[in-house]
Amino acid sequence: MHQTCSPLVDELMFQIEQFVPDSIELDAARNLTRLCSDVMSCFGKTNCLEAQRNKETYTQKCQKLDFKNYGMHKCMPYFYKMAYNQENSCASKYDFFTNDLKTKRIAFTSGKQCLLEIVSVKCSKKTMAYLNDYYDNFVNILTTPPNNTRCTSAYDGLTSIQCMxxxxxxxxxxxxxxxxxxxxxxxxxxxxxxxxxxxxxxxxxxxxxxxxxxxxxxxxxxxxxxxxxxxxxxxxxxxxxxxxxxxxxxxxxxxxxxxxxxxxxxxxxxxxxxxxxxxxxxxxxxxxxxxxxx
Known part of the structure; x- marks a missing residue:
């Protein structure tokens, strides 16, 4: 199975090396997102331990890649700052700062329009495109702890940004x-x-x-x-x-x-x-x- 997925992994690694996250164009970022999806789908077609480990590895790698490519690592500190200070009245309606993952999922799902309204003021067009195109995936990342304990995932980064x-x-x-x-x-x-x-x-x-x-x-x-x-x-x-x-x-x-x-x-x-x-x-x-x- 690893051999079957190798061409996709090689293509993904090659494409990643072609771009700098802060300056990558939206179309190129979307192409990398699609490649990531293909890699994870390939590894997900079998339940063997090695394939599942590879899927987890590339899932976390791609989540972090997306966050950098679309500027989410710059946008989320701004969102949490504005939401905490309630500089936008809609923020008080949702429990964005809860540590309970079930409650957090409900808050970010029902509060989607509020979040988009807040970040639209300052966050980039790439960030807005990511949130509009992949919002459900964003909520999954935000509310699903990784299986490993290395503390390097996008989820781990978001939990620390929330505290700022x-x-x-x-x-x-x-x-x-x-x-x-x-x-x-x-x-x-x-x-x-x-x-x-x-x-x-x-x-x-x-x-x-x-x-x-x-x-x-x-x-x-x-x-x-x-x-x-x-x-x-x-x-x-x-x-x-x-x-x-x-x-x-x-x-x-x-x-x-x-x-x-x-x-x-x-x-x-x-x-x-x-x-x-x-x-x-x-x-x-x-x-x-x-x-x-x-």
């Missing part, structure tokens, strides 16, 4: 000296954890890098919780707008609502955008280790 705008926002938070505020409807802490989860889902980021981000998020959550806790503890503000505060004072005028876990949960999550109900219990139980106020 989230990491950029997280970096901005870590480097600012201002009080942390909500970004894109998410608290700064949740944004950090979102970046960590995205990195964890991508093989491009090392285990050590992910662990460092995880530690940073834990410390970040503790710091923001501690900051909010002491702010309320030392404040002279009247928090009677919260029902639990009024109820506690009504029962006992000398009682402190700051000693009541359930009430402080309501007050802190209401007053501080960076404190969420998620993880509150652990941080509350650990408050005796806070030390001095920040």
């Amino acid at each position: 705008p989230i990491l950029k926002k997280t970096s901005e938070i870590f480097t600012t000296t201002e009080d942390y505020s909500a970004l894109n409807g998410l608290s700064a802490v949740k944004l950090c954890e979102s970046a960590r989860d995205c990195m964890k889902n991508s093989c491009v980021y090392s285990l050590k890098t992910v662990q460092n981000m995880d530690s940073a998020c834990i410390n970040f959550r503790k710091a923001t919780f501690q900051q909010c806790y002491y702010s309320i503890l030392t404040s002279t503000e009247d928090y009677s707008k919260y029902k639990c505060v009024k109820d506690i004072i009504a029962k006992n005028k000398t009682a402190k609502f700051t000693d009541d876990k359930a009430c402080m949960k309501s007050v802190m999550t209401g007053e501080c955008s960076n404190v969420s109900a998620e993880g509150f219990d652990a941080e509350w139980d650990n408050r005796s280790n806070f030390g001095q106020p920040l």
Whole structure:
């Protein structure tokens, strides 16, 4: 079977050497796509192990080749940036940043027109041609992990590109000296954890890098919780707008609502955008280790 496919493979390799991805014309890119399809089809005609391995090898090689030839490697960072910042209103309707592959397939399938609308502003004619001609194939690449673990496939590249705008926002938070505020409807802490989860889902980021981000998020959550806790503890503000505060004072005028876990949960999550109900219990139980106020 390998001998049968050899002429197609040789022709593909020869044609690849004739072009530079960034300057290849659309017709030539399409011709390479057709050649790739013929090679994969040839290897797919038999179930022998060698043929299937070759099919997988050339599938990944051709996916990466297409992404370069059609400029997808330049277009997708722009798409994710625009979608994340929701600079196009349609992006908020689709879960483009999910790590769940089934949900991602649904989002990119139903959100096809939204994606095309976003990328049409800046991405090349070749990219638009690829997305219009091979959109289903693009979604398959985006949502189908490769069988090997070499971390060199188009799928692997896309999962890392997805993280770029989230990491950029997280970096901005870590480097600012201002009080942390909500970004894109998410608290700064949740944004950090979102970046960590995205990195964890991508093989491009090392285990050590992910662990460092995880530690940073834990410390970040503790710091923001501690900051909010002491702010309320030392404040002279009247928090009677919260029902639990009024109820506690009504029962006992000398009682402190700051000693009541359930009430402080309501007050802190209401007053501080960076404190969420998620993880509150652990941080509350650990408050005796806070030390001095920040």
